[in-house]
Amino acid sequence: MPKIKLNETPVRTSRNFNINNLKLENITVPEEIGEFESVTIQGENLKVDENCSDFEPRFGLSDFFTKQIKENANQKLRLQIDDKTGKEVKIDFDFDEENLSLVENIEIIAKEDAKATVIVKYEAKENLECFHNGRLRVVAEKNTEIHVIFVNFMNMCSSHFMTMENIVAENAKIHYTIVDFGGKNSVTNYSSYLDGNCSENAIDTIYLGKENQLFDLNYIAQLRGEKSNVEMEIQGALKDVAKKHFKGTIDFKKGCKKAKGNENEACMLLSDTAKSIALPMLLCAEEDVEGNHSSSAGKMGEKELFYVMSRGLEKKEAMKLMVRARFHKILEKIENEDLRESILKEMDERLD
Amino acid sequence: MSKTNIDEINRNIYDFKNKDEYDFKIKKGLTKEIIEEISEQKNDPDWMLALRLKALEVYNKLELPTWGPDLSELDMNEIATYVRPKSKLNNSWEDVPEDIKNTFDKLGIPEAEKTSLAGVGAQYDSEVVYHSMKQELLDQGVIYTDMETAVREYPDLVKTHFMKCVPIYDHKFVALHAAVWSGGSFVYVPKGVKVEIPLQSYFRLNSPESGQFEHTLIIVDEGASLHFIEGCSAPKYNKVNLHAGCVELYVKDNAYLRYSTIENWSKNMLNLNTKKAIVGKNAKMEWVSGSFGSKISMLYPMSILNGEGAKTEFTGISFAGKGQNLDNGFKVVHNAPNTASVVNAKSISKNGGKCTYRSLVRIGENAKNSKSSVSCESLMLDDISVSDTIPVNDIQTDEVEFSHEAKIGKISDKTIFYLMSRGLSEEDAKAMIVRGFAYPISKELPVEYAVEMNNLINLELEGTIG
Numbered sequence: 154m155p156k157i158k159l160n161e162t163p164v165r166t167s168r169n170f171n172i173n174n175l176k177l178e179n180i181t182v183p184e185e186i187g188e189f190e191s192v193t194i195q196g197e198n199l200k201v202d203e204n205c206s207d208f209e210p211r212f213g214l215s216d217f218f219t220k221q222i223k224e225n226a227n228q229k230l231r232l233q234i235d236d237k238t239g240k241e242v243k244i245d246f247d248f249d250e251e252n253l254s255l256v257e258n259i260e261i262i263a264k265e266d267a268k269a270t271v272i273v274k275y276e277a278k279e280n281l282e283c284f285h286n287g288r289l290r291v292v293a294e295k296n297t298e299i300h301v302i303f304v305n306f307m308n309m310c311s312s313h314f315m316t317m318e319n320i321v322a323e324n325a326k327i328h329y330t331i332v333d334f335g336g337k338n339s340v341t342n343y344s345s346y347l348d349g350n351c352s353e354n355a356i357d358t359i360y361l362g363k364e365n366q367l368f369d370l371n372y373i374a375q376l377r378g379e380k381s382n383v384e385m386e387i388q389g390a391l392k393d394v395a396k397k398h399f400k401g402t403i404d405f406k407k408g409c410k411k412a413k414g415n416e417n418e419a420c421m422l423l424s425d426t427a428k429s430i431a432l433p434m435l436l437c438a439e440e441d442v443e444g445n446h447s448s449s450a451g452k453m454g455e456k457e458l459f460y461v462m463s464r465g466l467e468k469k470e471a472m473k474l475m476v477r478a479r480f481h482k483i484l485e486k487i488e489n490e491d492l493r494e495s496i497l498k499e500m501d502e503r504l505d
Numbered sequence: 506m507s508k509t510n511i512d513e514i515n516r517n518i519y520d521f522k523n524k525d526e527y528d529f530k531i532k533k534g535l536t537k538e539i540i541e542e543i544s545e546q547k548n549d550p551d552w553m554l555a556l557r558l559k560a561l562e563v564y565n566k567l568e569l570p571t572w573g574p575d576l577s578e579l580d581m582n583e584i585a586t587y588v589r590p591k592s593k594l595n596n597s598w599e600d601v602p603e604d605i606k607n608t609f610d611k612l613g614i615p616e617a618e619k620t621s622l623a624g625v626g627a628q629y630d631s632e633v634v635y636h637s638m639k640q641e642l643l644d645q646g647v648i649y650t651d652m653e654t655a656v657r658e659y660p661d662l663v664k665t666h667f668m669k670c671v672p673i674y675d676h677k678f679v680a681l682h683a684a685v686w687s688g689g690s691f692v693y694v695p696k697g698v699k700v701e702i703p704l705q706s707y708f709r710l711n712s713p714e715s716g717q718f719e720h721t722l723i724i725v726d727e728g729a730s731l732h733f734i735e736g737c738s739a740p741k742y743n744k745v746n747l748h749a750g751c752v753e754l755y756v757k758d759n760a761y762l763r764y765s766t767i768e769n770w771s772k773n774m775l776n777l778n779t780k781k782a783i784v785g786k787n788a789k790m791e792w793v794s795g796s797f798g799s800k801i802s803m804l805y806p807m808s809i810l811n812g813e814g815a816k817t818e819f820t821g822i823s824f825a826g827k828g829q830n831l832d833n834g835f836k837v838v839h840n841a842p843n844t845a846s847v848v849n850a851k852s853i854s855k856n857g858g859k860c861t862y863r864s865l866v867r868i869g870e871n872a873k874n875s876k877s878s879v880s881c882e883s884l885m886l887d888d889i890s891v892s893d894t895i896p897v898n899d900i901q902t903d904e905v906e907f908s909h910e911a912k913i914g915k916i917s918d919k920t921i922f923y924l925m926s927r928g929l930s931e932e933d934a935k936a937m938i939v940r941g942f943a944y945p946i947s948k949e950l951p952v953e954y955a956v957e958m959n960n961l962i963n964l965e966l967e968g969t970i971g
Contacts, residue, residue, distance in 0.1 A: 164572075164893070164895060165571055165572035166572050166573075166863055166895050166897060167570070167572060167863075167865070168571065168572075169865075170865055170897040170899070171899070172897050172899075173572075405913075407888070420900070422900070422902070422903035422905075423903065424903060425870070425873075425902050425903045425904060426870075426902075427903060428899075428900065428901045429898075429899075429900045430897065430898065430899045430900070431897070431898045431900075431909075432896065432897050432898070433894075433898075433909070433911070434893070434894060434895050434896075435892075435893065435894040435911055435913050436893045436894075437883070437885060437891065437892045437893065437913045438891045439885075439888055440885040440886070440887055440890070440915045441888065441915055442913065442914065442915075443912075443913075443914045444912065444913035444914065445910070445911065445912050445913075446894070446909075446910065446911050447908070447909060447910040447911075448896075448907075448908070448909040448910075449907055449908045449909070450898065450905065450907045451900075451903070451905050451906050451907055452903035452904060452905075
């Protein structure tokens with residue numbers, strides 16, 4: 154595929170700032186999307202079918218990616234959750250030689266008062282050039298509590314494109330933990346619509362870039378409900394010549410009285426050739442709100458590094474420890490210990 | 506229950522207008538012939554005419570910004586780009602025609618010159634009508650004159666700096682400016698000279714359906730220092746006026762420049778101004794900016810920190826009322842090691858006004874050990890106004906300390922309650938909070954402007970908390 158433009162910000166700024174959209178060249182998009190059968194779904198009392206709704210995403214990556222999901226998805230999953238006990242649902246997509254291209258449409262409908270944790274994991278361990286274009290749509294009805302743990306363990310020669318959308322009703326809470334480690338290109342368009350009064354959305358993301366990886370993260374939260382609340386916490390580390398664009402938008406729409414939005418983005422630069430661009434936007438058309446954002450970037454603290462190394466650790470191990478420490482407050486929110494351990498192991502391997 | 510009301514800025518002192526009388530007014534529109542005529546009227550050297558014509562080509566090729574406020578109401582066919590007032594350049598107020606002198610009297614310029622300024626330039630429509638500077642600065646070799654005189658008398662200095670800091674390709678309105686520029690100030694401060702008292706240029710646009718395109722070029726040579734103040738205003742007309750000035754600042758090694766601006770254009774003005782500074786080794790550039798007027802403003806002063814150890818600070822406030830869309834901000838590029846930037850931006854939106862803070866912090870690959878700290882705060886005074894914050898932070902190396910924080914919100918009910926419990930009326934409490942919000946900016950303004958700003962904010966407060 155020649156040059157493409159995707160992942161537009163909801164509001165444009167100067168073209169010279171190189172952030173309004175992502176331009177990618179030479180992306181290999183398979184001409185034919187074949188079968189993808191390496192998927193496992195675990196969970197109790199699940200209603201699973203393929204009747205995903207065909208709502209167009211309000212933002213989305215681009216018309217091409219949206220159309221591909223609409224017309225050529227090789228996995229369609231609609232999960233209806235009405236369990237109220239917080240049980241875990243697990244969906245694993247494992248890429249291998251037989252399953253190289255995944256175009257999936259996942260829709261999770263959390264019925265009123267439902268409570269659940271949903272783990273969605275993508276893994277491509279082998280050195281295969283894989284392609285992933287996915288959509289995850291979560292509809293949280295009244296009083297639901299959903300924790301989505303999204304794990305990207307794609308390998309370094311794959312492309313990973315993801316569109317996520319949440320519709321959050323009154324008193325519903327959606328918490329996302331996003332672990333974004335994989336893909337030579339990892340491009341995410343995340344949008345959340347806090348339509349209900351007292352609706353909440355927390356997004357905790359950790360990303361880890363190495364070699365020439367490129368992350369383009371475009372997170373948008375629109376607050377419409379009174380007393381709605383969004384919290385974005387984005388922590389990342391970049392080494393080698395890895396690059397990250399973070400575009401985070403908190404958009405207070407008229408009428409969202411007493412709404413709150415906080416956005417904190419921090420990038421740890423582990424080499425002098427890694428690059429971080431951030432655009433943390435606050436858009437506000439309502440007086441009675443509180444909106445804050447903060448953004449920071451820099452290398453590891455010399456003093457902290459010296460302290461850790463003075464305890465006998467080599468520099469690489471000290472660095473790993475400090476990245477772990479940075480990610481800890483997000484990872485500790487993952488209750489599944491095996492998953493947490495596997496993330497830590499993957500992190501260590503990628504930092505080697 | 507009525508809501509607390511903070512009134513619009515009282516513009517009476519700015520909105521008076523003189524008759525549209527002039528010595529020469531060019532026909533409306535933007536063509537090669539018009540540019541050639543402006544150039545002829547101004548007796549340009551050949552290189553300037555060539556630059557103007559090149560800029561016109563660039564203007565015609567570049568598109569309008571695809572971001573920011575809607576500029577579709579701007580029709581260059583309805584704008585006269587050059588209006589020469591009925592006055593030559595004078596160095597005594599007595600020689601300035603009565604009605605023009607009265608204008609500047611009302612704006613307090615001659616009075617300020619006597620009490621707190623080392624030099625003054627006053628532009629009326631497209632030409633500077635008054636310029637003067639204290640003898641002691643002349644004796645030290647300081648040059649402060651109108652731009653046309655500088656082109657004639659200091660050709661080498663001008664030619665090597667004019668439209669070099671801000672190239673004509675930067676954006677469409679820079680190209681427009683370069684094609685039709687007229688007026689403005691030129692300052693050169695020789696090596697080591699410290700100008701202790703500020704210089705001030707004041708730009709007044711009186712003529713309707715016209716534009717002002719003044720060019721300010723300041724060179725502060727090595728080890729020298731200067732505080733320059735720029736003020737601008739215009740009466741209100743029903744049709745659009747345009748301001749597309751350009752400010753080029755060169756702050757050489759170890760030099761210091763503070764550039765203060767109070768922009769109070771009328772509410773029919775499109776203010777599409779460009780300001781940029783190139784900052785040398787261990788030099789410091791400070792921007793202080795108050796933006797109150799204009800229907801639409803797109804203004805993003807920029808510091809390029811090219812010298813090792815260069816520093817910049819930006820302190821700015823925007824106040825958008827009814828019908829105003831103020832899209833302002835700041836840009837800084839760190840191009841050398843050990844550079845530093847501090848940004849403190851505030852905005853107040855009320856009565857349907859829209860404020861946008863738009864910025865860029867770019868720390869380049871070779872800017873090791875650089876630091877940047879950005880803070881922006883927005884205050885919403887009612888629920889029909891809009892406030893957006895759109896900052897881009899581009900960090901290209903690891904040896905940096907960068908932080909950015911922003912806040913949007915309304916005046917806290919609890920704070921008002923607390924102040925009222927201490928005996929203040931609700932109006933006084935609210936005014937105190939707004940003044941306190943603006944204080945970090947107003948304390949950086951020249952004192953007469955700080956007083957003016959407080960008066961503007963001070964306001965007719967009535968009613969109870971909404």
